[in-house]
Ligand SMILES: Cc1cc2nc3c(=O)[nH]c(=O)nc-3n(C[C@H](O)[C@H](O)[C@H](O)COP(=O)(O)OP(=O)(O)OC[C@H]3O[C@@H](n4cnc5c(N)ncnc54)[C@H](O)[C@@H]3O)c2cc1C
């Protein structure tokens with residue numbers, strides 16, 4: 001048995017000073033991922049620093065620039081059902097509600113969602129080699145059962161996917177992550193937050209040791225008129241995405257003024273290809289143009305033995321989701337858009 005110390009931080013500076021001193025010290029927020037990782041011996045902790053008492057990170061507020069700031073400790077449920085988010089960022093609300101279960105969303109926090117770890121089967125099985133869990137030990141997924149693994153941005157040492165739904169919408173919305181650490185405060189554009197596996201698959205993101213996420217800044221533009229989140233999975237609830245797509249469109253008549261398309265379930269980070277969005281800009285919002293954009297997004301996709309189906313599935317999902325974004329009402333329960 002590993003003994004773990006437990007301490008509560010009352011504010012951000014206390015949390016940052018309590019985490020210092022050992023790489024084995026870890027923050028705990030909702031605990032829905034870190035506790036599993038500890039129980040399965042995938043990670044260890046000397047001290048767990050409970051950050052739930054930091055009151056200033058529990059708010060959702062409008063910002064001066066017309067955007068909204070999401071506190072890192074607001075739960076996924078409170079975020080999804082907040083009137084400002086439902087009204088101005090329905091894409092985010094929908095993506096969050098596609099994830100996990102109501103019980104988990106009531107505990108899971110926004111900061112923790114960004115830092116959840118992969119659901120690769122071998123990462124969770126400490127009897128198998130895994131470069132993410134134990135660098136240099138090998139990757140059991142590459143020659144193993146790799147049905148849920150990545151098709152884009154993989155490396156020779158890891159083909160895991162990042163499992164979040166919320167983060168796919170955050171990528172499409174181009175949010176900015178706010179961070180506090182021993183060296184002060186800083187911000188990271190969301191596109192630079194998560195990493196591809198490369199030769200360092202054990203490092204999921206660009207948060208430095210000891211840094212605390214304080215919140216997420218949503219820009220003024222929320223794509224509230226034309227948006228859609230589509231999650232394709234083995235079960236219709238309580239399952240991680242095989243492929244998911246977040247789409248936000250800004251239209252002028254039939255013409256696309258701005259487009260955002262982000263994919264989940266296909267890479268080690270939410271996947272966006274600016275070239276596809278630029279291709280759509282100024283074009284008509286047609287199935288044919290969305291299909292070409294899908295081809296641009298999926299260019300270079302590499303299948304493994306059991307996951308080649310993801311390439312075709314992702315193409316259909318992108319086209320279908322962009323079509324659904326033209327008519328968000330079609331996404332209401334019971335509606336069956338003719339796609
Ligand atoms: C059965 C199950 C099904 C799930 N299904 C889905 C799904 O379909 N879609 C989906 O998107 N997610 C899913 N999840 C994942 C869930 O969304 C995450 O576990 C949750 O968002 C993590 O948030 P948390 O607050 O509980 O994090 P914790 O478990 O408390 O922490 C996770 C990590 O983040 C660190 N951390 C937490 N907050 C901060 C902070 N503010 N600053 C710095 N570090 C911090 C912790 O140290 C830890 O390393 C599922 C989880 C479970 C258990």
Ligand code: SF4
Nearest residue numbers: 120130131139158159
């Ligand atoms: S894909 Fe990545 S997480 Fe999965 S076994 Fe290979 S190295 Fe580990």
